[in-house]
Amino acid sequence: MSLFSRRDILVGAAGGALLTLSPSLASATPLRLSAAPGEAGLVVPDGPPTRAWLFNGQAPGPVLRARQGEMLTVEVDNQLPEPTTVHWHGLRVPVEMDGVPYLSQPPIKPGERFTYRLPLEDAGTFWYHPHVNSSEQVGRGLHGLLIVEEPPEVAARLGADREIAWALDDWRLDQQAQIAPFGGFRDKSHGGRFGNVLTVNGTYLTRTDLRAGERVRLRICNVANAQSFHLRFTPFDPWVIALDGHPIAPRRLGDGGLWLGAGQRADLILDVDLDPGASARIIDDAYGPDQAFEVMTWRVSEEPPLRDQPPAPPEALPANPLPAPDLTLARSHKLLFEGGAMGGLQEAMMGGRMMSMRDLAEAGRLWAINGAVPDDIYNAPSLLSFTRGETQLIELENRTAWRHPIHLHGHSFRVLTGEGGSIADADTRDTVLLQPEETARIAFVADNPGKWMLHCHVLEHQASGMMGVVEVS
Numbered sequence: 192m193s194l195f196s197r198r199d200i201l202v203g204a205a206g207g208a209l210l211t212l213s214p215s216l217a218s219a220t221p222l223r224l225s226a227a228p229g230e231a232g233l234v235v236p237d238g239p240p241t242r243a244w245l246f247n248g249q250a251p252g253p254v255l256r257a258r259q260g261e262m263l264t265v266e267v268d269n270q271l272p273e274p275t276t277v278h279w280h281g282l283r284v285p286v287e288m289d290g291v292p293y294l295s296q297p298p299i300k301p302g303e304r305f306t307y308r309l310p311l312e313d314a315g316t317f318w319y320h321p322h323v324n325s326s327e328q329v330g331r332g333l334h335g336l337l338i339v340e341e342p343p344e345v346a347a348r349l350g351a352d353r354e355i356a357w358a359l360d361d362w363r364l365d366q367q368a369q370i371a372p373f374g375g376f377r378d379k380s381h382g383g384r385f386g387n388v389l390t391v392n393g394t395y396l397t398r399t400d401l402r403a404g405e406r407v408r409l410r411i412c413n414v415a416n417a418q419s420f421h422l423r424f425t426p427f428d429p430w431v432i433a434l435d436g437h438p439i440a441p442r443r444l445g446d447g448g449l450w451l452g453a454g455q456r457a458d459l460i461l462d463v464d465l466d467p468g469a470s471a472r473i474i475d476d477a478y479g480p481d482q483a484f485e486v487m488t489w490r491v492s493e494e495p496p497l498r499d500q501p502p503a504p505p506e507a508l509p510a511n512p513l514p515a516p517d518l519t520l521a522r523s524h525k526l527l528f529e530g531g532a533m534g535g536l537q538e539a540m541m542g543g544r545m546m547s548m549r550d551l552a553e554a555g556r557l558w559a560i561n562g563a564v565p566d567d568i569y570n571a572p573s574l575l576s577f578t579r580g581e582t583q584l585i586e587l588e589n590r591t592a593w594r595h596p597i598h599l600h601g602h603s604f605r606v607l608t609g610e611g612g613s614i615a616d617a618d619t620r621d622t623v624l625l626q627p628e629e630t631a632r633i634a635f636v637a638d639n640p641g642k643w644m645l646h647c648h649v650l651e652h653q654a655s656g657m658m659g660v661v662e663v664s
């Protein structure tokens with residue numbers, strides 16, 4: 192395997208970067224998030240500061256922590272030069288708290304505030320980010336983790352000695368470590384805005400210290416605009432215990448690696464079965480082994496091992512309180528995603544008339560869902576309409592040359608495996624990563640009334656048409 196880490200910029204500034212991973216604890220509600228321009232040290236702690244947009248002066252924003260069953264109150268203060276909102280990715284909240292402009296609330300104008308009240312039904316690893324001008328606002332640094340903790344006696348069943356939470360990001364910086372301009376046509380028509388600097392919790396080329404024999408709970412969230420990561424933890428073989436916040440029966444990651452599309456999360460249990468003084472690396476090889484690069488270095492301290500034998504395998508965490516889909520009564524739907532470069536889409540409907548791909552591209556629209564491109568997304572007819580309480584089964588077909596992590600708001604869904612996949616075998620997620628030319632089937636009970644976004648979490652695809660509204664009434 193050839194390794195290149197993304198050192199094509201700022202060569203010489205890197206090296207020896209040591210990050211202390213200490214998520215800031217939000218001790219009391221209500222919390223306050225202030226979005227404002229500022230400076231971030233993205234590259235290395237002593238590197239040049241990057242002018243970014245920050246929550247509470249940092250990128251990523253503070254790790255918000257609360258307990259399952261609580262009502263989390265967050266007051267958002269907009270000190271940006273443009274309107275914003277905050278969406279709580281993966282939380283099943285009432286639609287007026289979902290942070291989507293117009294569907295949920297008017298955008299928060301510069302200088303104004305909005306208070307979100309978020310009932311925390313589900314435990315798990317979630318995150319927050321704006322839903323206005325998302326490509327630019329998220330890409331400039333506005334995102335953070337939201338951790339909803341299980342009761343302590345439940346979390347204790349995992350046997351973890353400590354917890355680490357990582358926001359994985361992918362920035363496009365120029366030679367002066369400043370954020371490159373937004374809105375490129377190629378980003379919309381191809382794979383989205385890929386970066387040249389990968390950060391973990393806002394720092395480039397980080398190292399994490401481990402102790403031999405310890406067990407770590409690792410929460411990883413892909414907060415990048417577009418990049419899908421495919422992570423390898425060799426020589427470790429962690430247990431996967433939750434996806435998009437929702438517990439699964441613990442299973443070894445094995446040789447397959449971990450796909451993490453934009454917006455997706457995974458909780459892992461990692462037993463440090465290396466000797467004191469050893470080191471290892473996390474590798475991303477989403478573009479194949481010839482283009483693998485380093486995400487993170489592990490260093491095992493010289494301390495004596497915490498224990499001689501690994502603890503017993505982690506127990507499964509209890510499922511979150513989601514209604515169970517009944518496939519025998521399911522309403523079936525189909526969403527066909529087309530367009531983009533090398534996709535072969537000739538024409539699509541927009542604003543009530545058939546338009547050529549060339550005309551669509553001139554209007555900044557590159558993607559179609561079921562042959563149509565949204566004109567005014569917030570006033571367009573709903574893509575799909577659901578009767579509240581009924582099981583919905585949606586086939587999502589990706590007839591494009593690109594990866595698309597498809598995210599549904601307000602609900603979590605089961606991802607069925609294969610044609611005859613059963614609910615019992617299906618992982619629960621809020622974002623499903625469609626590989627090129629791949630079809631997935633998702634099932635869920637439409638139990639949350641309102642108009643909800645369904646969109647690609649490659650934010651440049653979302654901005655150029657890969658978004659729509661589904662309605663539950």
Ligand SMILES: [Cu+2]
Nearest residue numbers: 595647649652
């Ligand atoms: Cu996409």
